[in-house]
Amino acid sequence: MLGAIEAGGTKFICAVGTSEGELIERVQIDTNTPEETMPKVIRFFKKHSITAIGIGSFGPIDIQKTSPTYGQITSTPKKGWRNYPFVQTMQEAFQVPIEFNTDVNGAALGELMHGAAQGLDSCLYVTVGTGIGGGAIVRGQLVQGLSHPEMGHVPVQRHPEDTYKGKCPYHGDCVEGMAAGPAIEERWGISGKELSNRPEVWELEAYYLAQALVQYILILSPEKIILGGGVMKQPTLLPLVRNEVQRRLNGYVEIADITENIDQYIVSPKLQDDAGIVGALMLAKQALEKEL
Numbered sequence: 001m002l003g004a005i006e007a008g009g010t011k012f013i014c015a016v017g018t019s020e021g022e023l024i025e026r027v028q029i030d031t032n033t034p035e036e037t038m039p040k041v042i043r044f045f046k047k048h049s050i051t052a053i054g055i056g057s058f059g060p061i062d063i064q065k066t067s068p069t070y071g072q073i074t075s076t077p078k079k080g081w082r083n084y085p086f087v088q089t090m091q092e093a094f095q096v097p098i099e100f101n102t103d104v105n106g107a108a109l110g111e112l113m114h115g116a117a118q119g120l121d122s123c124l125y126v127t128v129g130t131g132i133g134g135g136a137i138v139r140g141q142l143v144q145g146l147s148h149p150e151m152g153h154v155p156v157q158r159h160p161e162d163t164y165k166g167k168c169p170y171h172g173d174c175v176e177g178m179a180a181g182p183a184i185e186e187r188w189g190i191s192g193k194e195l196s197n198r199p200e201v202w203e204l205e206a207y208y209l210a211q212a213l214v215q216y217i218l219i220l221s222p223e224k225i226i227l228g229g230g231v232m233k234q235p236t237l238l239p240l241v242r243n244e245v246q247r248r249l250n251g252y253v254e255i256a257d258i259t260e261n262i263d264q265y266i267v268s269p270k271l272q273d274d275a276g277i278v279g280a281l282m283l284a285k286q287a288l289e290k291e292l
């Protein structure tokens with residue numbers, strides 16, 4: 001039995017399951033301070049006999065195994081979690097191999113092994129919710145170098161009629177600053193859920209998201225793009241994003257996946273809301289394989 005944690009900014013999902021991606025039992029735990037949340041996490045896994053743990057976490061996180069701060073959540077504004085030694089805490093409680101990565105890298109792995117990108121060698125998973133983040137797999141490997149990618153913070157061109165200043169505390173009008181859930185809410189003065197009948201909201205949203213996706217396509221050339229997260233639950237948004245990606249690429253990447261079959265190229269997660277937790281389970285599988 002493998003253990004999996006999808007650590008989000010508002011909730012933790014903990015699960016046990018098999019190396020085939022089957023979830024056996026799960027719990028949801030609120031993300032309060034580490035002192036409140038972590039003992040509940042540990043208690044859940046102590047009930048089971050687990051051989052490895054996979055963690056897909058909100059970030060930024062330190063995934064560089066040679067770093068003295070490896071396994072920590074780093075510069076998050078979330079109370080109590082800044083520099084929190086996540087992996088170390090789990091390692092003290094469980095003497096099993098642990099694999100630690102971002103929530104979106106985890107979700108990309110989940111979709112590649114058991115979801116929309118099954119059978120492919122590369123994919124990109126992008127979440128659009130309270131933040132924007134992307135995880136990528138190239139030639140079967142998660143993309144990481146100095147650290148993990150920070151795709152939510154790529155610059156975008158402002159729409160000429162958009163006067164909203166942007167929500168990102170670092171960059172203002174990067175794609176997360178212009179298009180994540182909190183930016184939508186602040187720009188229009190009400191939450192995205194109440195804006196579902198306002199086409200101009202979603203056209204502007206697609207305008208920004210497509211710019212980011214075009215950059216990812218041009219740089220990474222993924223075989224499949226999966227768009228998840230709460231904002232993507234707006235049903236009119238995905239088709240608008242596809243159209244805007246095609247319009248911006250303007251026929252330059254002359255591949256049928258983009259020019260003709262974009263409906264199968266930019267898709268929703270096949271695992272739906274389970275992409276992250278199944279991905280964390282696959283991280284646990286990798287932890288076990290690395291140990292052998």
Ligand code: ZN
Pocket residue numbers: 152153168169170171172174175176177
């Ligand atoms: Zn930013």
